[in-house]
Amino acid sequence: MTAPFDLDRALGQWMEADALPPAPPGLVARVAAVTAAERPRPSWLARSRHARIWAGPSAMLRPTGAGASGHRARLALIVVLAALFAALLGGTLLIGGKLIDELEDPPAPVTFSGPYAMPVPPAKAVQAGDGSVFVFGAEASNGGATHYPEQVLRLDLERNELTPIGTTPGTVVSAIALRSGDVLVVLPSGPAQPRQQTANGSNSPSVGILRPATGEFVVAGQTTSSPLWGAPVQLAGDDPRVLFVGGGADSTAAELFDPRTNAFAPISPTRGLMRQPRAVRLGDGSVLVVGEWNRTPERFDPATETWSQTAPMAASRHGFSVVGLADGRVLVVGGLVVQGETDQDGHGEPGAGPSTVAETAEVYDPATDTWTTVGPLVHPRWMHAAQALDDGSVLLAGGTGSADDWSDGGQVDPRILEAERFDPGTNTFLPAGSLALPRLNPSVVGLANGEALVLGSLRPRLLGPEASVTYERYGTIPLPPASVEPQMRLDPVPVELRGRWEVEARGGLGFGTPSRKILTMTIFEGRVIMAVSGRPDLLLSGNAGVDPATGRLVVVADGSEVGGSLSLDGAPLEPCSRGDVGRYAWDLGSGTLVLRGDERDACGSRPALLEGGWVRSATGESLGGPAIVETINPPLAIDLPPRGWLPSDPPVRGAEPVRGEV
Amino acid sequence: MQRDLVLRAQTGDHDAYNALVLAAVDRLHRTARLILRDQERASDAVQDALIAAWRDIRAVRDPDRFDAWLHRLLVNACFRAANRERRRSVVEVQVAEIDVPMPRSDHDDLLVRDELERAFRRLTTEQRAVLVLHHYLDLPDAAAAETLGVPVGTFKSRLHRATAALRSALEADARIPTLATESLA
Numbered sequence: 001m002t003a004p005f006d007l008d009r010a011l012g013q014w015m016e017a018d019a020l021p022p023a024p025p026g027l028v029a030r031v032a033a034v035t036a037a038e039r040p041r042p043s044w045l046a047r048s049r050h051a052r053i054w055a056g057p058s059a060m061l062r063p064t065g066a067g068a069s070g071h072r073a074r075l076a077l078i079v080v081l082a083a084l085f086a087a088l089l090g091g092t093l094l095i096g097g098k099l100i101d102e103l104e105d106p107p108a109p110v111t112f113s114g115p116y117a118m119p120v121p122p123a124k125a126v127q128a129g130d131g132s133v134f135v136f137g138a139e140a141s142n143g144g145a146t147h148y149p150e151q152v153l154r155l156d157l158e159r160n161e162l163t164p165i166g167t168t169p170g171t172v173v174s175a176i177a178l179r180s181g182d183v184l185v186v187l188p189s190g191p192a193q194p195r196q197q198t199a200n201g202s203n204s205p206s207v208g209i210l211r212p213a214t215g216e217f218v219v220a221g222q223t224t225s226s227p228l229w230g231a232p233v234q235l236a237g238d239d240p241r242v243l244f245v246g247g248g249a250d251s252t253a254a255e256l257f258d259p260r261t262n263a264f265a266p267i268s269p270t271r272g273l274m275r276q277p278r279a280v281r282l283g284d285g286s287v288l289v290v291g292e293w294n295r296t297p298e299r300f301d302p303a304t305e306t307w308s309q310t311a312p313m314a315a316s317r318h319g320f321s322v323v324g325l326a327d328g329r330v331l332v333v334g335g336l337v338v339q340g341e342t343d344q345d346g347h348g349e350p351g352a353g354p355s356t357v358a359e360t361a362e363v364y365d366p367a368t369d370t371w372t373t374v375g376p377l378v379h380p381r382w383m384h385a386a387q388a389l390d391d392g393s394v395l396l397a398g399g400t401g402s403a404d405d406w407s408d409g410g411q412v413d414p415r416i417l418e419a420e421r422f423d424p425g426t427n428t429f430l431p432a433g434s435l436a437l438p439r440l441n442p443s444v445v446g447l448a449n450g451e452a453l454v455l456g457s458l459r460p461r462l463l464g465p466e467a468s469v470t471y472e473r474y475g476t477i478p479l480p481p482a483s484v485e486p487q488m489r490l491d492p493v494p495v496e497l498r499g500r501w502e503v504e505a506r507g508g509l510g511f512g513t514p515s516r517k518i519l520t521m522t523i524f525e526g527r528v529i530m531a532v533s534g535r536p537d538l539l540l541s542g543n544a545g546v547d548p549a550t551g552r553l554v555v556v557a558d559g560s561e562v563g564g565s566l567s568l569d570g571a572p573l574e575p576c577s578r579g580d581v582g583r584y585a586w587d588l589g590s591g592t593l594v595l596r597g598d599e600r601d602a603c604g605s606r607p608a609l610l611e612g613g614w615v616r617s618a619t620g621e622s623l624g625g626p627a628i629v630e631t632i633n634p635p636l637a638i639d640l641p642p643r644g645w646l647p648s649d650p651p652v653r654g655a656e657p658v659r660g661e662v
Numbered sequence: 663m664q665r666d667l668v669l670r671a672q673t674g675d676h677d678a679y680n681a682l683v684l685a686a687v688d689r690l691h692r693t694a695r696l697i698l699r700d701q702e703r704a705s706d707a708v709q710d711a712l713i714a715a716w717r718d719i720r721a722v723r724d725p726d727r728f729d730a731w732l733h734r735l736l737v738n739a740c741f742r743a744a745n746r747e748r749r750r751s752v753v754e755v756q757v758a759e760i761d762v763p764m765p766r767s768d769h770d771d772l773l774v775r776d777e778l779e780r781a782f783r784r785l786t787t788e789q790r791a792v793l794v795l796h797h798y799l800d801l802p803d804a805a806a807a808e809t810l811g812v813p814v815g816t817f818k819s820r821l822h823r824a825t826a827a828l829r830s831a832l833e834a835d836a837r838i839p840t841l842a843t844e845s846l847a
Contacts, residue, residue, distance in 0.1 A: 023691035035716040
């Protein structure tokens with residue numbers, strides 16, 4: 001047969017005719033018999049099995065759906081590793097674009113990567129409607145009356161870069177993405193934080209609006225009632241208003257904030273106390289609010305603006321999470337459960353009896369107004385983070401399993417590094433990888449690609465400062481190494497600093513801050529983070545490298561100190577009241593501390609020397625009144641051998657600290 | 663309707679999944695039979711795909727795209743089945759007997775179909791899959807490319823190559839007597 005011949009038409013007709021015979025009747029029965037004996041796999045496992053590897057001229061990893069973006073070089077490495085794995089399995093490879101083999105079950109593990117350093121301890125993070133991820137820095141304080149603007153940073157997930165875009169007039173306690181694309185944040189206030197007063201002098205909590213497109217942040221309005229610490233919830237449908245509920249120990253207040261008018265309007269109070277409540281929007285448009293130590297949640301009906309109590313939960317909780325599930329139900333998970341008596345409303349009190357960490361969760365079905373106990377959890381936990389992922393499961397990460405973690409003196413359950421996921425299909429919890437660092441009350445943000453970030457931590461004295469200024473990503477593809485522009489080049493640099501050093505200061509070593517002591521210096525990915533007095537409120541961050549000539553550690557601060565009234569010899573560095581005194585080069589290896597300010601130094605650039613415990617400029621000018629002589633215990637050099645890995649070596653997570661001495 | 667069934671199946675509703683199977687099985691079997699050119703192996707491939715679909719149905723992010731996802735599973739199952747076939751290298755081919763008198767036009771059509779049948783067998787499994795996705799399932803290029811897990815441009819070039827290969831096979835077949843036993847690609 002030769003042309004002319006309409007091959008396409010003939011082929012289509014032939015296929016229709018050729019393929020007419022239906023499936024044999026036994027086929028359906030066989031499928032039914034096999035599938036009846038099984039349950040579908042959890043979604044994250046199912047998805048990881050459906051990522052497919054194709055290797056060809058333009059090798060790339062093609063996971064199904066989420067996480068398709070990432071660093072090219074890292075992707076190429078993953079592809080190579082996965083292809084080798086495929087070859088081991090006798091799978092299928094594409095060479096030169098031609099399919100010669102196929103990998104059915106490539107390894108596309110959904111797990112944690114990081115930790116990735118941050119310049120500030122994060123308070124909250126949120127992904128705006130345009131996909132931008134914003135991190136709101138925590139409050140910075142030197143312990144006195146002076147506070148400094150908290151940074152707002154935009155996180156570029158492709159490059160793993162955090163770019164400061166501005167500040168907020170207070171530490172953000174809540175942040176949600178509005179349907180308009182803006183981000184609404186809640187700023188607390190109080191007498192102890194006078195600078196958080198708004199223009200009219202009121203101490204009422206205020207809300208601000210961050211506009212992702214321009215980076216503009218505006219204080220939009222103030223509540224009219226007592227502190228509203230509860231997480232705000234935007235109402236459903238065309239109603240843009242945001243519900244605020246409860247907050248303080250005795251609060252039943254509730255208000256609606258209208259972003260169109262930037263006005264708050266009080267509504268009827270809740271029936272019971274709503275301390276630090278969590279709230280989620282339900283499928284019918286109502287809002288479920290669950291307060292701490294309160295067994296009886298309440299539902300808010302936006303149509304009537306009234307409250308109704310739900311059926312009581314099995315237990316009142318503290319330090320729990322509430323997550324709306326894709327199927328319309330609500331998961332209340334973790335927390336402390338008070339033992340013993342509760343009051344008639346089901347309220348318990350932290351001191352009313354011994355508390356235990358909840359081993360189970362409860363699921364609320366709005367359709368039937370019933371609570372069902374599910375679980376057990378893989379690890380009982382509280383002070384954790386919970387985030388619904390786009391496959392319907394819920395990620396639980398961080399927290400602790402010890403009930404005595406009320407103070408820094410408590411103990412952290414080491415097992416709590418393990419995360420877990422709740423599968424709503426089976427109402428079960430399954431292990432889901434491990435964090436690199438323990439994190440208490442971390443911030444968590446779900447990403448549009450189905451992944452999640454777990455950021456920061458409270459209690460740095462207990463857990464170490466690094467958790468408070470790092471984040472980890474839960475997904476299929478690790479982020480690239482943090483992009484840090486080196487402030488001081490050490491060529492050639494034979495190693496990368498990966499690991500952790502702890503430097504114990506003796507005496508009053510303060511690096512120009514006599515009132516403080518540097519207790520820890522932690523290095524991640526070539527980035528050094530110093531926690532002063534073991535608190536996160538004065539963190540000095542910068543780059544670190546190893547001088548190949550001396551083998552000594554060299555730290556280069558980049559002026560991104562967080563808070564702290566940096567002063568020299570007790571004299572505040574005014575007008576350096578923003579916590580930024582410029583860049584320094586701290587050469588700890590020479591026995592001399594050299595501060596090299598540059599043109600970005602808010603206090604003016606000046607090289608400085610540390611001599612005999614004094615900080616002075618290279619020209620002999622004293623930098624600050626020498627009212628207090630800093631005590632430096634010589635030798636100043638940190639005599640640590642370079643510890644690290646060649647760039648090609650895999651990073652080591654959770655390396656044991658090596659103690660040095662100053 | 664299908665969306666609801668998928669959502670229910672994702673929660674473990676086996677009855678809902680059975681309904682999805684009944685709705686799709688004939689189409690899937692015909693597709694597999696076209697790709698594999700073998701009834702039994704087509705049944706095996708469909709069975710493998712449907713079982714895999716039940717196990718991993720929670721991987722479906724968009725229930726409205728369940729069919730596309732199922733096609734992808736099926737094509738993969740067909741590739742695996744073809745690999746198993748390849749190891750056997752030669753299989754028996756059932757050739758429909760043509761002994762019923764028929765009008766000239768129908769006879770011509772049958773000759774064309776017979777030629778297409780034999781030429782189609784000369785293609786590789788991948789080439790057959792490309793043609794089936796395009797001509798039988800009538801998938802747009804983007805959807806077909808997604809089913810195969812390749813970029814659209816790659817799919818188009820493969821479609822072009824497959825069509826050219828089929829045309830060459832037709833022309834070659836016109837010069838060679840029909841064989842009753844053929845080697846699969």
